[in-house]
Amino acid sequence: MKRFLVVILALVITVGLLAGCSGKQPSSKTDTGTSTPETDTSGSDKEPASEKKSLTLWYYWETIKHQETLDRVIKDFNSSQDKAEVTARYIPFADFKKVLSIGAAATELPDIVIIDSPDHAAYAAMGIFADLTDKLKDWDGLDQYYEGPINSCKLDGRLYGVPFGSNCLALFYNEDMLKEANCDVPTNWDELRDVAKKTTKDGVFGFAMCCLQNEEGTFNFMPWMWSTGTSSFEINNPNGIKALTFVKDLIEDGSMSKEVINWTQGDVMNQFISGNIAMMINGPWQVPTMREQAPDLNWNVALIPKDAQYASVLGGENFAVIKGDNEDAALEFVKFAADAEKLKSYIDDFGYIAARRDVAETQFTDDAIMKVFIDQLQYAQPRGPHERWPEISNAISLAVNEVITGASTPENAASKAQNTIDGIIGK
Amino acid sequence: MNYIKKLLKNDNIGYVFVLPALIYMAVFVGYPILSNIVLSLQDVTVRTINSPAKPFIGLNNYVELFQDGVLRTSIVNTFTFTVLCIIFQFTIGFALALVFNNKFSFAKPVRGLIMMPWMIPITITALMYKFMFSSNVGIINFILKSLHIIQQPVDWLTQPGTAMAALIITNVWIGIPFNMILISTGLTTIPDDIYESASIDGANRIQKFFRITVPMLKSTIASVLILGFIYTFKVFDLVYVMTNGGPVNSTQTLSTYSYKMSFDLFKYSQGATIANILFVILFIVSLLYLKIFFAEEGTK
Structure with a gap:
């Protein structure tokens, strides 16, 4: 009996302490519970037309x-x-x-x-x-x-x-910084890499894009993948590896800060309008904010530089x-x-x-x-479309993160991601 | 009827008083746990979440997850995080408790101030440290550089090894007051005359600490360590805000991994499976705590 009580007590203590963590599931159920009145009213008004x-x-x-x-x-x-x-x-x-x-x-x-x-x-x-x-x-x-x-x-x-x-992503550039470095707006990857290198100087990175390990990071990486001609579901081929290598090159050149793996698209935009970045990838929803907060900044927008073909993400x-x-x-x-x-x-x-x-x-x-x-x-x-896109997206953004942090080579990262993707779409 | 009378006559009546609490626990704690276990034995994904028949797949989720490297990484990460945090929190907390046990001016207000980190919401602490650890604009790199300890900025949160270190430093900062306050409470229960008589017998400070303070605090220390372990082991908000498990899963813990599985990747069953693994580990630790607790009670 005593043993049984001990077990019950142990359960109570663990659970009590876990409340902050496992309590999430029941508590969010009550969360949606707040919407019950709304759904109730919509259910109850069937009779009076x-x-x-x-x-x-x-x-x-x-x-x-x-x-x-x-x-x-x-x-x-x-x-x-x-x-x-x-x-x-x-x-x-x-x-x-x-x-x-x-x-x-x-x-x-x-x-x-x-x-x-x-x-x-x-x-x-x-x-x-x-x-x-x-x-x-x-x-x-x-x-x-x-x-x-x-x-x-x-x-x-x-x-x-x-x-x-x-909406879709495009290239934003700081006109003054490009002029100062004597550069034209890049239209392909080689030019982009070159301009990014030339505009990088003390306290300024030539290029940035959001590389978070989530959907936002995938969103920003897809244009590079597609630009090589590969599809959403094929990364372990020369084209996919090329896209990953390009990101790696930007990091190794010092043109892009490693911190991009912790920057949201909003963070990237803030760095850009603070004059810490010469070029960035971002979307049109930032435009009103940028005009408001940095009215004196000279910036413009261009198509994302291409490899084989122009591409952007929807x-x-x-x-x-x-x-x-x-x-x-x-x-x-x-x-x-x-x-x-x-x-x-x-x-x-x-x-x-x-x-x-x-x-x-x-x-x-x-x-x-x-x-x-x-x-x-x-x-x-569009990304996918696939009912298990979140998992595919996770594999892709993980590969980008592995390459940026140097945890894997582009080749290894690509083959690992491909294994995950194959397991998902093969099913 | 006789049986019920007999049942109510003795000490057994106590069980009746416990009943409401027990029912409450069964409904609000027992049911979610059971349903989580059932969920982990099924294959619930976006396709099956709404269908009444959910395929039962036995222990497949557990097998699959243990073969997947990320779960192993998360278990190792969670233990590394917990053990290192506890060691530093406990040592520093203990030292501070000893300092503030002495009577000097401002001891009380300063002790109050030290509680601050414990009271700040963790999300805010996490955001604050995220800024402080930033590679290019963070104050920590700035200070280290000014003191010529480092030449190049350290990529605290964007490098696998240092990201974990940054999390541990942050959590130690949060956890010190908790350790300190519990230990100082324990210290006040030790009567002064024991120290006095020890002094008369010629014991020095170190002897007094190891022969009197530590043995007298044994049960306090056990509670602090085990409660601290449980509290630290289920870390979620700190990691979620500071690194979200990255870079490359190097700070992925069981709780963040479980959340990611369920709500980012829509693999509800696997999310539940990870939560259960977390639960089992903490359950074992709780049993340990109670064993020590009851052993203490028994000796008295």
Whole structure:
């Protein structure tokens, strides 16, 4: 008996002390529990047809301007009809996947989500998104979408969402620093390496890009991989190794700081506007901030220097509708927000490029910087798409990190990553 | 009926009083643990999380993870981190406790100030140290360079070896007050007259320390070490913020690896498996703690 008590006590103590750690799972369950009232109301209003359906939308934009613009769109929708009322809920990006996964397991989900495009396939595979293939068959906007964005909404040939807006990466450069070093804007890898070396001096690194070991790092590395002509899933070939070697060369030349493995894209931008970096890879969503915080900095944007072909990576969000009773009402909102005329009225405020041709062509006609991004977008490819993209992405960003820290040679890192990727796509 | 009367008559009534707590524990602690164990024996991925039938795959997750090098690295990392942190925290904490046990002016306010690191939220400490350890703009490299200890900046957080060192330094800074306060509390329980009589018998400071202080503090020391071990072993926020397990998994610990598996890679079962491994290790340590605890009780 005493022994039994000891065991129970031991359990109690471990668990009590673990509370901070393992407590995360139950506590986040109560987290999503806060959304129960919302889902409850949406479930209970089945009978009275005159009552408005209340729909919930989850998103993760932290910028105030993004939130305000989204609120405006939602308000317009709510006042444009009397069948449904949309409410938005902000969830921080770092928690978004977690909350959505737990919500999926506990079947406590919103009705609409605005989700990061590379994760779309994984959640579609979870079976939480409504299949919109047939419902959108006759929708006139569908053929206007660019191939990359619309493909990121598909799984096994079926459509599970509608692109919201797109962005892609391009090369930012400090005009004064390039002029001072007597350099032209680089267009290929050799020139880039040369310019980066020449602009590197005391306290200034010639080049930087985010190389975190997560999706953000993969996002920044993919343009180099694709530029050689290799695909998302093949890294252990001369082309993939070449891309890894290029990153290694930049580090070994001293043109890129090793600290890039700890820098987010925001950190890279901050280093750039502080004058610590001559060239960087970054996206259009930084442009409003840069104009505001460094109005005197002379900078410009160009296509990412190429190896065999121009390439960039497609970023952005998609709308997805959650399976369930509110599918049709939720789809109405998506159609409303994705409509060409409506889209034109708000997409510029996001600093995004519309994912549909008829809108994108009318955007930023007098903004030289944003025009470069529109130009770059035609070379942008989506990551994957694959339902297990997060694992593939992890293998790729790990390889980049191994090369930067010198833990592996490009060859070894590539072959290790390829083994992981083969194990995933072979299944 | 008689049986129930008998049951309630004796000391057994105590069990009834324990019941509410026991039920609470069973529901809010027992259930999650069991469901986590079940989860680790299934193959739950994005494809199966919503389907009612989840394939049962026995110990496959455990086998697969033990073959994967990252789990081994995380176990080694977690132990290295914990053991080194405990050694430094404990030694420095003990020394400070001895210093502040002496009565001198400002002893009390200074002791209060030393508690600060313990009270700052770990995320903030982690961010602060992340800036301080930065290669090019960090104050630590700046100081070391000014003192001519190093010529080139050290890549603290971007090199496998030094990243772990940086984490340990940060965590030692956080953990010292915890060790210090528990040991100073222990010190106040030792009566002064023991030291007095020892002095009369001609014992010197070192003898007094090893013959009186340490033996009298035995149970305090055991609690500090074991509680410290458990607390340090499940480190999460510090690593998550400072290095997120990088560079190249060199600071990946069991808790961050478990989180990454579940919420970055969507491999829910494998995440649960790692959490269980963490749990088993801590469970063994807790048993050890109780054994020592009960042994102490028994001798009294």
